Amino acid sequence: MLNAKVKWVDGLQFVGESGTHHAIVMDGDIEVGGKNTGMRPMELLLIGLGGCSGMDVASILQKKKQQITDIDINVKGEKADTYPKKFTEIEIEFIVSGKDLSEDAVKRAIELSMEKYCSVKATLEGVAKINYSYRVIQT
Secondary structure, three states: OOOEEEEEEEOOEEEEEEOOOOEEEEOOOHHHOOOOOOEOHHHHHHHHHHHHHHHHHHHHHHHOOOEEEEEEEEEEEEEOOOOOOOEEEEEEEEEEEEEOOOHHHHHHHHHHHHHHHOHHHHHHEOOEEEEEEEEEEEO
16 A cells, blocks of 8 residues: 655645655745745645656557667646646557667557556546647657
């Protein structure tokens, strides 16, 4: 079982610590009483999705002996206007760079992550529409 601890610091600032003892600061916008000293929880959700799928893609491409030089993942989330203001749509763009990359290998790695392996995407499925695209850059 995974676990995390979140501790209030002051105002709207909290520090979250993972079971693996890594910490991150969260805070709110100044307009809502925060001090803008950390990420918003909804931003962390998008980062978690990008990180989860990125790790899948990197692992799969490395196993396929692809010569990756860079993977950038842009994640955008559209939130509902009314509370609880959950994500309604999320777009993920993978930009995979490397030497002699196989576009088919990149496409398949992303498909496997999105359809089978990424637990964050599977958790969000049915809550938000998730679209993804990719670009391959030969270096």
